[in-house]
Amino acid sequence: MSSNDSTLVTSKDPSVMDTNILTRLITSDSSSSSFSDKTKNASTSPAVNVTAAVATTVNNDPALSQFVRRRFQNIILIWLDSNIDETKEYFKNALRRLRRVVASVTIFTDSQECLNFISEIKQEKIFMIVSGSLGQYIVPAINAWPQLDSIYIFCREPALHKQWSKMILKVKGIYDSIRQICEALQIDRETCDRSMIPITFCGIDPSFIYVQLLKEALLQIEDDDTKSLKEFIEYCRLRDDISKREINKIERKYQSHTPTSWYISSYFMYSMLNRSVQLMDVEVIGKMNFFFRHLYKEIELLHREQQQQQQQLSTKTPPARFRVFRGQGLSLENFEKMKKTEGGLLSVNNFLSASRNSKTSFHNYAYPATRHPDLVGILFVITIDPKICATSSIHFADVKPVGQNEVGEEILFSTHTIFRIDRIKRIHDEHTDRLWQVNLTPIGDGNHDMNTLTLRLRQELTWKMGWSRVSEILMRMGEPLKAEHLCKIELDKASSSQERADCNNQLGKLYAETGKYSRALSSYKQALQISMEILPTNHFHLADAYSAIGMIYFQMGEHSKALSSLKRSIDIQNRALITDDIKLVDSYDNIGMVYFQMGNYSKALSSFQRSLEIQKIGLPPNHLVLASSYTRIGNVYAKMNEHSEALSSFKKVLEIQKIGLPSKHPDFAETYKNIGAMYKNMGMLSKAVRSQERALQIKSKILSSNHQGLIVS
Template sequence: MGCGASSAIPTTRIVTSSSSSKNENERRTRTNITDIIQNFFLAWLDGNIDRSSQDYSNSIKNLQRTVNTIESFQDTDECIKYLSQFQNEKAFLIVSGALCETVVPRVHPMDQIFSIYVFCRKTEKYEEWTKNWSKVKGIYTNIAVLCDSIRQSARQCDEDSVTISGTSSSVDQIEPSFMYAKLFKEILFKIEFNNEKEIKNLAEYVRPKYAGNDEQLEIIDEFARDYQVELTLTSPGDDKNLNVLTQLMRKEITGTGWERMGLLLYKMGENEKAEQVYTLLIEQAPNDAIRSTLHNNIGAVYDNMGEYSKALAFYERSLEINKIALPANHPLLATSYNNIGAVHRNMGEYSKPLAFYEQSLEINKIALPANHPLLATSYNNIGAVYGDMGEYSKALASYAQSLEIHKVALPPNHPDLAIDYNNIGMVYDNVGEYSKSLAFYERSLEINKIALPANHALLAISYNNIGLVYDHMAEYSKALASYERSLEIYKIVLPPNHPGLATTYNNIGAVYRSMGEYSKALTSYERSLEIYKITLPANHPLLAISYNNIGAVYRSMGEYSKALASYEPSLEILKIALSPTHPDIAGSYNNIGFVYYSIGQYSEALEYYEKAQQILKVSLPVTHPHFADLKGKIELVKQKL
């Protein structure tokens, strides 16, 4: 059994609905939602600040016209701790002259600090000193001037977050966030509200974000009362390669304005924000078709977040609605079957997904052209199930069909191609062809870097799987570097108990074990098991992997009774969850056999080794390294009998 958990990526489908006819007298407006585009916050550090004074109150009101979230501090360490907790927002810092020389060197390297302002009475004292710190924008004695400077910086920061400069002719050289920003602005500027209830719902949705900011709350109330303006969008950038990908993404992101917003957030990995948008929409869905779509899409968001029982409930509700409203071979039924199969697979219920995926494929074959991307989705997901079952030749054949369709239907740097390359790489890794595996994984990573935001979860999967190959090739420093990069991304984009984090902790533990650092390995494995116990069903195969790997550490430490106590529950779970000939069951038999050999119980060791050998004969090619390893063990134990 391998120490790591390589992830084939099932493709879950998120769909859009057709909107009802529009009222010709609709009024449209551009609303100020920079809080969604870019989150700003401001910290004000002054050891002598007087929060009860009128000057302080007036200053805060002035600043809140630009930055909604403002916190004031008298203690330096408390302020720095506050700044450190934010990773994806941008911060402005106002610091008093008395503290600037000690505070600025500590906070200047922080990525979240966008600009710093020194507020004091004596400008000449610090003028020369500020030249050493690029983020210090100036020394201010007047609060109104200071507010104007912050307003200019906020505008610049906001523009930086949604535009890009340069004349590169290659999509490989363009920041991927540009494409998403471009689509985001198109959606944002075209959102239309069909009735007063929608306007009221939006106002109520954003009001909590501005609690305590009377001026912004007044603007929201004004918006709810009077909603009208027309918008035009200028589209920057003429890069042909980028535009091909952007145009395709634009076709994928269809529907009403807010539906498109939810879908774009989903594609960017912003799951919680997407869920908020879809939940808001489902309360006002005008018909069953849109209601079904929104149930499906909320299910997809929960699936991404690792909340599989919630995902399944929403997918099944979507299917119920579609069965009533649609003909038997409608493509949306195929989508429902596909997504239910995907969530069952994520829950480790490998006997269920194949039937759902095949039902989805049969509908799509009837309803769609031969090279339609949704057929590729079905082949991809069927391949994932065969991989889970250890039927690697069938898995490879299905993944290859998915790849061929995508090559015809999609541009060369589309994220779905990255999924195909990843999954083919996984099969080659599982059968021991590591150089081929690495080539496919690296191609997948290359595409994802071009097509996705910098901290997207699919990038974390790519780094994880590259780490696995290096681990199998015994290049442990490279493996550890890849796993740690994966973990960094997951910590940013996933909830703290998501299975993806557990997988990466598991794989880091595997490297430490291979390097002989057993205490570090045990810590990582136990953290992985802790997360899996919270998020997964009791008989999920990933729990078996955790128990197996904890057993491996104890075995390496010579604590054989503890090793056996971990290996045995691992085997029992695998017997329930996997097919009888799955290679992971062979790995479990092998590990238990090794423990019995180590404590001198040779007949028991031979029994388990031979069980492992029988499975490998039907599940892996004879050239796989596990065969030679197991043959040597059997010969050795026979010499002891």
């Protein structure tokens, strides 16, 4: 490097560009032309104001819009260099080598455009190749950006940039060849992917149970595999961050190899599936569900076969417990959750690979993660008891890559395996305090505390099938936009009138729950119109449709239209000879609520009482649903100033609650409050005071308990 180049490196002027970034590209097939042929004149390179560039965010820049698109990998590799010439052979060789590691490489010659692009990225991790003299100004300014994961300084003389770069943890090294960068990228890419595998913690993450139900729903969807594979290939060909060579290989040879082989050998299949589950990307999940299902079933089959082989080899003594290992980075947020859940459960919401080799897991994956400022290095030590696994839903298998005949050291656990966190302990190291060992034990679905609740939620969803069930689960997980997107995808694909009606019904329910009542009304009406063309006039689906439309009108304040639709629902049910079915309960309750809001309390009372009569036929006398009905009836009597009748209803509520609820349940407070109000209206002040005091005691205990819970946590 010339003396002039040295001046550029030490200059404090951030507008100075490095004219020698591509001094030497060492590739296996690079040409021997001189460096002067490989660079552009520095005067043609745009200057960059780092402060302005960092502060600028582009929202509607046409130049940027080409980059903002759906991505299928966790990593975006960008290469910033003002002297890149994409027509030169040496650059094409370098790009080919990089794309063997990361399929999509985004090139920038303009620094401000590059920084604007980085600022737009929210979910992916950025890996950045940048020159030394340009990097020394840009990197410190953007180092704290969370989306920026790894930085590779590319220059001819690494010694010139050691001083400033060693202070920045995200700088992985200083390199003078693309080959070296590719080797580092390979390791860092896998470290990044491992750290982003989705994990939920029981008792902390509300979605813990729902992700298990989501897995079940996806596995129950049976599609035409040949058609699904073809659609998947066509879908992938439209993307530019997937290797065309990989796509062609899967198209030709998918049936010739096992799903587990593809998962551990094809980076884009592995990354695309993991990322879609991590982000709940319903479009990609839909395209890959055939592979998700194939992979799950193969692990299940391999597990049974390998377990039988072990039993045959050890006929005298049962197979001994053994340990496998997984090294990875864990975000600081997830690590804090894990510490709070020690002794409890976690769910790995994807297929999880582990190794029989503890040293490889530690040195290749756990320890390197500590160099990342946002990660904790974790060595998972997983103890497997074959005896327990043989009688439970725990599935894992030894797997091998495509083209390898012998099974290697890798173990693949089936998706959404639940583990108990047995112990968390620090691994002492003089260079870092962010290195931990976490002992896990896999447990079966039927062996943990959440089984009862999971069973109840599963039963609530049995009336929905296929993608409608997936959409419903997404709604319950608080993902309405993804549920809506899935419904629209399925509506576009619907091939029958019944499917179109079901999709519109699901959209209507989704819009109703998110307060988009005009859209809900439109979807429900479309579903009703389709259903009327294909169903008999007394079919219960039509009754459900009118009931749904009636409740939308109710929410919109159009009470007369609400009553009209709800009464049509009841008429259809009566014509279908459904006179005491539990379905009528909702209809009468809904009509009662409309009359109540209209101030027509006598008709509201009549509807609520009819609902109660039906419930008494089909439910035990102390069922908590009856308590809700008595509460509604009590409220109507209170509005009608019939305080003794209201008091009688509220006392019945209390009797049912004493049998069906724990003594500190908050519903007791509301019931005692209602009873106290009636005593007050009847002039029985001493009884009113006692009831109100009881309500306050229960509320204070609840508040105290919640406060203590906050202190403990």
